[in-house]
Amino acid sequence: MILTDVKVPFVDLSWQHKPIQGQIEEVIKQVIKRGDFTLGKALAEFETAFAQTCGVRYGIGVSSGTDAIALGLKACGIAKGDEVLIPANTFIATVIGVIQAEATPILVDCQPDTALIDLEAAAKAITPKTKAIVPVHLYGQMVSPQQLLDFADTYNLLIFEDSAQAHLAQREGYISGSVGLAAGFSFYPSKNLGCFGSGGIVITNEENVAQKVRSLRNYGAPRKYFHTDIGTNSRLDTIQAAILKVKLPFLAEWNQARNQAAKQYDRTLNSLQSQGITLLKNQSNLGHVYHLYVIRLSQFLASHRETIQQKLNEQGVQTGIHYPIPCHLQPAYRYLGYQPGDFPSAELLCEQVLSLPMYPGLEQNQIDLVSEKLWQIITKY
Ligand SMILES: Cc1ncc(COP(=O)(O)O)c(C=O)c1O
Numbered sequence: 565m566i567l568t569d570v571k572v573p574f575v576d577l578s579w580q581h582k583p584i585q586g587q588i589e590e591v592i593k594q595v596i597k598r599g600d601f602t603l604g605k606a607l608a609e610f611e612t613a614f615a616q617t618c619g620v621r622y623g624i625g626v627s628s629g630t631d632a633i634a635l636g637l638k639a640c641g642i643a644k645g646d647e648v649l650i651p652a653n654t655f656i657a658t659v660i661g662v663i664q665a666e667a668t669p670i671l672v673d674c675q676p677d678t679a680l681i682d683l684e685a686a687a688k689a690i691t692p693k694t695k696a697i698v699p700v701h702l703y704g705q706m707v708s709p710q711q712l713l714d715f716a717d718t719y720n721l722l723i724f725e726d727s728a729q730a731h732l733a734q735r736e737g738y739i740s741g742s743v744g745l746a747a748g749f750s751f752y753p754s755k756n757l758g759c760f761g762s763g764g765i766v767i768t769n770e771e772n773v774a775q776k777v778r779s780l781r782n783y784g785a786p787r788k789y790f791h792t793d794i795g796t797n798s799r800l801d802t803i804q805a806a807i808l809k810v811k812l813p814f815l816a817e818w819n820q821a822r823n824q825a826a827k828q829y830d831r832t833l834n835s836l837q838s839q840g841i842t843l844l845k846n847q848s849n850l851g852h853v854y855h856l857y858v859i860r861l862s863q864f865l866a867s868h869r870e871t872i873q874q875k876l877n878e879q880g881v882q883t884g885i886h887y888p889i890p891c892h893l894q895p896a897y898r899y900l901g902y903q904p905g906d907f908p909s910a911e912l913l914c915e916q917v918l919s920l921p922m923y924p925g926l927e928q929n930q931i932d933l934v935s936e937k938l939w940q941i942i943t944k945y
C-alpha cells in the first residue's frame with residue numbers, strides 16, 4: 565500500500581488547540597480536583613457564557629447535538645402525532661432528533677444554489693398536524709431569519725433551529741440560534757466549536773423551555789429523586805464544558821478565519837466555473853461561518869466524483885461528501901414512505917457535492933494547492 569503524504573487534511577484541529585493546550589489541561593485538572601464531574605461549576609459557567617454569546621438568556625448543556633434537537637423539541641411541546649418540517653438535505657441527526665421527540669419528520673426539498681431548505685416547498689407540505697419547522701443552518705450559513713419568521717407566523721408554526729453547523733453564524737442582524745423558540749448545537753470535535761468527545765447545547769429565551777430541557781436531560785428530575793418527566797441521561801460533562809469555555813472566546817476569530825479561507829477558495833475556484841465547478845451561494849457574506857466549504861460538480865464530473873476524490877487524495881488533498889445519500893433515501897427511513905425523485909434538488913446535490921478542506925489555520929498556499937490540483941484533475945476530463 566502506498567501511503568500518501570497528506571498536504572491538506574480535510575480537518576486539522578492542532579492549529580486551534582496548540583496555543584490553548586496549557587489552559588485546557590489546567591481546567592481539566594481543576595475539574596478533577598473539584599470532582600464535580602456531572603452538573604458541575606464549569607458546566608453552569610459555560611452554559612451562561614454560550615447563551616450570552618448567542619444573545620439568548622438560557623443555555624442547557626446536553627450530551628450531543630442529536631439530543632439537543634430531541635430534548636429541545638420535546639421541551640417546546642412537540643409530541644406524538646405532530647409533524648415537523650425538516651430539509652431532506654441534512655445530516656441524519658436532524659431526522660433522528662425529530663423521531664426521538666416522537667414526532668413525524670416531514671421532509672422538504674432544498675434550494676440548489678445554497679443547499680438550504682426551500683420554504684416554498686415547505687409551505688406545500690403543511691397539514692393540520694404540522695407544528696414546527698427545524699431549519700438547518702447547513703454548512704455554516706443561516707436560513708434567512710426574516711423569511712423563517714414570516715413563514716412561521718403565516719402558518720402558525722414554532723421554529724427550532726438546528727444550529728449544529730452554524731455556531732455564531734449571522735444573517736439579517738440575527739445570530740444563529742436566536743431566531744426561533746429554541747435551538748440545538750453540536751460540539752462534536754470538528755464543529756466550529758468542538759469539545760473532546762460528544763456534546764451539545766439547547767439555547768432559548770423561554771424559561772419554561774429551559775427548565776424542561778434541564779429536567780429532561782437529568783432523568784426528568786427537576787430536583788433529586790423527584791421525577792416529573794420521563795427524561796433521560798443526557799448531560800454535557802463538566803470536563804467538556806470546561807474545555808468549551810476555554811475555546812469559546814476564540815470562536816469568532818476562528819469563524820473569521822474560515823470565512824477568509826472561503827473567500828480565497830471563491831477567488832481561486834472562480835475560473836473553474838467554466839470547467840464544470842459551481843460555487844454555492846453565500847447570501848450572508850461575513851455571517852457565513854463555513855463549517856464546510858462545499859462545491860458542486862457538473863453532472864458529467866459528478867459521475868467521476870469518486871475518482872476525482874481518489875486522485876486528490878493521491879496528491880495529498882483530503883475531501884468529503886456532505887452528504888452522499890439524502891435522508892429520505894436512507895434505508896432506515898424507508899418506512900416514512902418517500903421515493904427517489906421526491907426531492908430532486910436534494911438528490912442532485914447529493915450526487916454533485918464535494919467538500920474541500922476547511923478549518924481555521926488552513927493556509928493560503930494550501931488553498932492554492934487544493935485549487936491547483938482540482939484544476940489539474942478536472943481539466944483532464
Ligand atoms: C446538521 C446537524 N444536526 C445535528 C447534528 C448532531 O450532532 P451530534 O453529532 O453532536 O449528535 C449534526 C452533527 O453531527 C449536524 O451536522
